[in-house]
Amino acid sequence: MAKYLVIVESPTKVKTIKKFLNSNYEVMASAGHVRDLPKSQLGFDPANDYEPKYITIRGKGEILAALRKAAKKAEKVYLATDPDREGEAISWHLMTALSLDPKKAYRITFNEITKNAVREALRHPRPIDMDMVDAQQTRRILDRMVGYRISPLLWAKIKRGLSAGRVQSVALRIIADREDEISRFIPTEYWSMEGSFLSEGQKKPFAAQFYGTLTDGKAVKMPLPDEAATEKVKAALDGAAWQVQDVKKGERARKAPLPFTTSTLQQEAAKVLNFSTQKTMRLAQQLYEGVEIPGEGTVGLITYLRTDSTRISDEADAAARAFIRAAYGEEAVGGARDDAHRDRKIQDAHEAIRPSDITRTPVKIKEALSRDQLRLYQLIWRRFTASRMADARMETMQVRLSGACRGGETYVFTASSSRILFEGYLNVYEDSEEETRRRNMLEGSLEAGTALTAKELSAEQHFTQPPAHYTEASLVRALEELGIGRPSTYAPTITTLLARHYVTKEKKNLYITELGEAVNQIMKTSFPEIDDVQFTAYMEEMLDSVAEGRIEWKEIVRNFYPDLDREVLEAEKSLEKVSIADEVTDVVCEMCGRNMVIKYGPHGKFLACPGFPECRNTKPYYEKAGVACPKCGSEVVIRRSRKGRRFYGCENPECDFISWQKPSSVRCPQCGGYMIEKGNRLLCADASCGYTMDAKAAGNGSRGDGAKDGAAAAGSAAATETAQQAV
Numbered sequence: 001m002a003k004y005l006v007i008v009e010s011p012t013k014v015k016t017i018k019k020f021l022n023s024n025y026e027v028m029a030s031a032g033h034v035r036d037l038p039k040s041q042l043g044f045d046p047a048n049d050y051e052p053k054y055i056t057i058r059g060k061g062e063i064l065a066a067l068r069k070a071a072k073k074a075e076k077v078y079l080a081t082d083p084d085r086e087g088e089a090i091s092w093h094l095m096t097a098l099s100l101d102p103k104k105a106y107r108i109t110f111n112e113i114t115k116n117a118v119r120e121a122l123r124h125p126r127p128i129d130m131d132m133v134d135a136q137q138t139r140r141i142l143d144r145m146v147g148y149r150i151s152p153l154l155w156a157k158i159k160r161g162l163s164a165g166r167v168q169s170v171a172l173r174i175i176a177d178r179e180d181e182i183s184r185f186i187p188t189e190y191w192s193m194e195g196s197f198l199s200e201g202q203k204k205p206f207a208a209q210f211y212g213t214l215t216d217g218k219a220v221k222m223p224l225p226d227e228a229a230t231e232k233v234k235a236a237l238d239g240a241a242w243q244v245q246d247v248k249k250g251e252r253a254r255k256a257p258l259p260f261t262t263s264t265l266q267q268e269a270a271k272v273l274n275f276s277t278q279k280t281m282r283l284a285q286q287l288y289e290g291v292e293i294p295g296e297g298t299v300g301l302i303t304y305l306r307t308d309s310t311r312i313s314d315e316a317d318a319a320a321r322a323f324i325r326a327a328y329g330e331e332a333v334g335g336a337r338d339d340a341h342r343d344r345k346i347q348d349a350h351e352a353i354r355p356s357d358i359t360r361t362p363v364k365i366k367e368a369l370s371r372d373q374l375r376l377y378q379l380i381w382r383r384f385t386a387s388r389m390a391d392a393r394m395e396t397m398q399v400r401l402s403g404a405c406r407g408g409e410t411y412v413f414t415a416s417s418s419r420i421l422f423e424g425y426l427n428v429y430e431d432s433e434e435e436t437r438r439r440n441m442l443e444g445s446l447e448a449g450t451a452l453t454a455k456e457l458s459a460e461q462h463f464t465q466p467p468a469h470y471t472e473a474s475l476v477r478a479l480e481e482l483g484i485g486r487p488s489t490y491a492p493t494i495t496t497l498l499a500r501h502y503v504t505k506e507k508k509n510l511y512i513t514e515l516g517e518a519v520n521q522i523m524k525t526s527f528p529e530i531d532d533v534q535f536t537a538y539m540e541e542m543l544d545s546v547a548e549g550r551i552e553w554k555e556i557v558r559n560f561y562p563d564l565d566r567e568v569l570e571a572e573k574s575l576e577k578v579s580i581a582d583e584v585t586d587v588v589c590e591m592c593g594r595n596m597v598i599k600y601g602p603h604g605k606f607l608a609c610p611g612f613p614e615c616r617n618t619k620p621y622y623e624k625a626g627v628a629c630p631k632c633g634s635e636v637v638i639r640r641s642r643k644g645r646r647f648y649g650c651e652n653p654e655c656d657f658i659s660w661q662k663p664s665s666v667r668c669p670q671c672g673g674y675m676i677e678k679g680n681r682l683l684c685a686d687a688s689c690g691y692t693m694d695a696k697a698a699g700n701g702s703r704g705d706g707a708k709d710g711a712a713a714a715g716s717a718a719a720t721e722t723a724q725q726a727v
Contacts, residue, residue, distance in 0.1 A: 002026035005074035006108075007067060007094060009081050013113060016290035016298040017080075020115040026070055030081070034060045035093040042148055044141055046565075049556045052141060056097065061446065064097055076106065076127060080118075083109035084306055085352050086488065089136040091133045092128050102127070111313075112356040113300030135547035138556055142166055142539070145561055146530060149568045150523075158578045160517055163500060167485040169523045170514070170536045171493050172502050174478055175470050176520040179512050185466035190302065192462060193234065195413050196455040197242065197401065201445050205455045208415035214245070214402050214694060216535050219412045230459045237411060240403035242452040247399050252284060254392040256334055256425040259352035259384045260309040262487030265305075268383070270473035270508075273375050277472050277491040281305065283376045284353070293360075293368045295413040301365070302380055303354050306487040308480070312387075323358045328427055353426040354384040386429035393422040399446055403454070432443035441491045469509035483537035500598055518578045526571035529563065582610065591617045624652060627665045629684075630674030631657040659685070669693075 003024045008014060011029040018027045035054040037043025044052045056064065071077050081087035091107050094449040096101070106125030110117040143166050150164035191242040193210035210233070212222035224230045228496055245422040260268070265284065269275040273285070290298040312320075321333050355377070362378040369377060401413040420426065470478070476490045484492060497503045502516030512520070523531040530536075545551040582597035596607040598621060605621040622637035625648055629636050649658040657663075658670050661676040661683075668675050668684040670691040675682040677695065684691040 002070075003075045004078065005067075005070050005076070006078045006080050008326075009087065009090060010289050012286075012289040013300075014711050016113050016300055017118055020118045021296050028067055028070060028075070028092055029063075030067065030090065031060070031224065033057060033090055033093065034064055034097050037144055042559075043144055046561060050519075050554055050561065052137065054096075067094070068098050071100060072307070074104075076104050078106050078108050078122065079128070080108050080121070082306075083111060083304055084488070085132045085139075087137040088129055088132040089140075092133045095128065109350075112303040113288065114356045117242040117356075129551040132547050134200065134553040135543050138546050138553040139543055141557055142560060145557075145564055149564060150527065151528075153526075153568060153571055153575070154519060154522065156572070156577075157513070157522065157575050158580060160499075161214045162515075162519060163496070164519070165493070165496065165531075166530065166536065166539070167479075168488050168493050168496050169527075169531055170533055171479060171486055172497060172516055172520050173499075173523065173531050174482075174533070175475065175510055176502055176512050176517065178467060178470055182466040182469065185467070187463040189226060190462050190464065191227065191230040191459055193224065193457060193459045195401075195457045197413075197415075197452045198451050198455055199244075199446060199450050199647060206415055208413035209400070210400050211400075211412040211414045214410040214412050219400060219414075222411075225460075226458075227461065233411060234457055234459060236405045236407055237403050237454070237457060238410070240405045242401060242403050244446050244448055244452065245400040245402040246448050247397065247446055249398075250396050251421065252396055253393050254394055254424075254426075256386055256389050256391055257383060257429065259312060259354055259387045260380060261308050261310060261352060262306050263308065263476050263490065265353055265380065266476050266490060267473040269376060269379060270476075272470065274508075275372075275376070277476060277700070278378065278495050279372070281491045283373055284380075284689075286373060287377055287380075291365075291368055291373070293365055299360075300356055300376055301360065303351050303356060305353055307350055307352060308487050309350065312351055312354065312384075316351070316354060316358075317388065317400060320385065322357050324385065324389055328389070328508055331422075332389050332427065334425070334426065335564070352384075353380055355381050357387060357722070382429040385497065386425035389425035389428060390407070392424035392426045395419045395421050397446075401452060445632055461696055469511065471508045471510060472505075475510065480646050483540050484533065485592065486540070515580050518580055522571070522575065522578070526575060527564075527567055529567075566699075583683070584610075589615060589617050591615055608664075624651075624664055627663055629655060629657050630663055631655050636663060664695075666693075675701075 004015065006025055006027045008017065008027065008029050009032055011031060014027045014029050018025075020025065034057060036057050037052060038055050041053075043054075044050045077098075079091035079094055081090040081094075087109070088107070095102075095105055098237060107128045108121040108125050110121040121675050146164055146166045146169070151162060154162040154164060195208050195210070196205040197208055198205040210222075212220045214220075222233075224233065258264075262281075262286040266277045266280050269280040270277065284302065287301040288303070290300045293299045324333050358526040362374060362381055364378075367373050396418045397416065397464065399415045401412070401415070401707075403411045405411070459463050468474070472494055475494065477486050479490060479493075485627070497516075498505060498513075501513055502519055503510045503512050505511075517683070519529075539556075542551060542556050546553045546556065582599065584595050584597050585607065585631070586609055587596045588594070589611070592609060592611050592615040594609055594611050594615070596617075596619065597609040598605050599618075600606075607621050608620040609617040610713050622639060625636040625638055627636050628634070629652065632650060632652055632655040634650050634655060636648050636657075637651045638648045639647055639658075647658055647660050648662055650656075661678060663685075664675045664677050664682050666675050666682055667673070668686070668689060671684060671686055671689040673684055673686045673689065675691075675693075676685050680695050682693050682695050
């Protein structure tokens with residue numbers, strides 16, 4: 001019979017941890033929280049000093065009974081829930097729900113699910129940290145206060161099913177403010193000028209950009225505000241004598257990146273892999289809890305995924321450097337570095353996200369992982385490995401050219417380039433932004449005084465651009481920089497905003513909806529403190545103070561709730577009901593003739609007749625692809641196959657056109673048939689034709705390069721036929 005009971009959160013961890021321990025240990029799972037505040041009421045009593053009321057979560061009775069039975073038989077019980085505030089609170093709830101004797105119940109934590117980490121944790125048990133529990137309890141009650149007091153107000157003033165949240169509402173405010181900024185933006189015209197130059201020692205001309213004028217030997221920047229000013233400079237440079245004014249060569253280091261935190265992992269996975277924050281966290285959880293590896297069993301592949309620290313343990317650091325030394329040579333090993341953030345907002349409770357074993361390379365385990373698991377693991381592995389490697393060294397060259405005009409003016413153009421001298425960490429990892437920075441060195445020998453020939457001068461009109469719409473990645477970065485929320489809150493916050501239809505997502509960009517604007521306006525008007533970015537960040541600092549034992553948790557609640565209660569009562573009296581009209585479509589209801597509207601259901605959008613309840617007609621909603629059907633001229637819409645795969649089909653039920661690839665409005669110049677989009681190319685759908693062309697060239701009205709690619713076109717035609725069979 002097992003002497004010791006280890007309780008974890010996830011059933012997946014049970015299988016992983018069991019194989020690390022002998023028969024004296026029984027491992028069981030609580031399947032997350034076992035107690036919570038009741039859903040039907042506030043869950044705390046303002047008249048009784050905000051004392052929380054916890055109940056057993058519905059459906060957890062059998063789990064608790066099994067745990068209680070096992071705990072009674074065990075000599076010791078180890079509570080091994082996740083190593084954060086949430087996990088600490090779950091351990092406390094388990095101890096209470098199971099009526100565990102404090103003398104035989106212990107708290108253990110491990111940052112990675114490996115044999116060494118689990119056994120080391122068992123050697124160093126500790127009591128439950130009640131300061132961490134209180135911090136989680138405070139967050140839960142504050143969120144309950146905001147959600148349960150303000151959400152019914154939104155139901156009454158706008159419509160049912162809406163919600164407010166302490167972090168969620170501020171995130172919505174950030175998106176709304178950016179939308180306002182974009183709508184108010186007035187573009188300003190400006191021009192740029194580029195020259196193509198050639199020296200005697202060069203085979204190819206190089207490009208340089210207009211900078212300004214040369215005054216008393218100094219380059220002075222000169223803007224080109226409009227076409228007239230640009231043409232004036234261009235005319236003056238006609239027949240100018242060109243030479244190299246000066247050349248500056250140097251070296252610079254490109255520092256190795258820090259390992260991933262939760263925020264930076266979500267941002268990079270969004271940019272590189274096009275993953276949503278929710279998908280990133282789901283896959284990371286799977287990698288952390290354990291994956292079946294042939295010959296090894298179930299293995300936890302990464303460390304804990306919810307962290308805002310970049311610290312790495314000495315053991316993992318030494319193992320990484322040994323691996324890099326063996327794989328890439330001594331010169332590739334990075335120097336000593338201090339990874340820990342010095343920001344007061346950072347909690348350094350555990351490490352950055354890293355592989356649990358660096359020698360378990362992506363190539364070794366690729367057969368054991370799904371495609372998306374592999375892509376995320378590879379990103380984490382490369383980033384961590386790069387963080388232990390030497391900085392890259394770049395050779396840089398900056399060239400300043402001068403053009404002496406006949407009228408006496410001298411204008412300056414500049415060119416710059418860089419070349420990698422030492423790859424360092426770039427052998428392993430190059431982030432999404434660095435890929436765009438590489439430039440080849442200027443050819444030939446350029447020195448001060450070298451005569452140049454101007455081959456061409458071209459000017460281009462530009463307009464200043466408004467701030468970019470938020471994406472999931474940039475919103476996570478903004479929330480982190482502003483100190484709003486914590487690693488565990490980013491993904492669920494964005495998911496809720498999308499699920500409530502406060503924002504919509506189009507090509508990665510987040511746009512606020514009319515419903516989101518209405519909710520945001522109520523929050524700004526009636527609850528300015530809750531909707532204030534600085535106040536929300538301040539509340540996060542207060543929660544940190546509770547976790548550190550510097551503030552008593554009820555002190556925060558006592559100061560917060562009375563003001564909230566007063567604001568809710570005032571808003572109930574003063575706010576008028578807001579009407580949000582359904583989006584009307586051009587689809588006509590065949591039963592009553594009304595134009596159908598877009599509604600939202602559990603499975604997304606659908607079309608409904610506005611005559612409900614007299615007319616109950618509904619239809620599936622298909623997003624338009626923006627092109628006409630190549631067969632009948634009706635709209636092409638985006639549909640889903642039985643297995644959920646996206647394909648393109650005609651909205652006309654009598655037309656049989658369908659394709660896996662998006663059809664193009666451009667007709668094949670060779671055979672006149674329709675073409676499909678495939679990356680940056682357009683391919684003729686007729687396999688026997690095989691014509692391809694550049695998509696950009698097609699957009700400019702060009703006939704393309706006429707390249708033949710019969711195999712690609714045949715593949716596209718076969719894909720269309722397969723789509724018809726699958727659907």
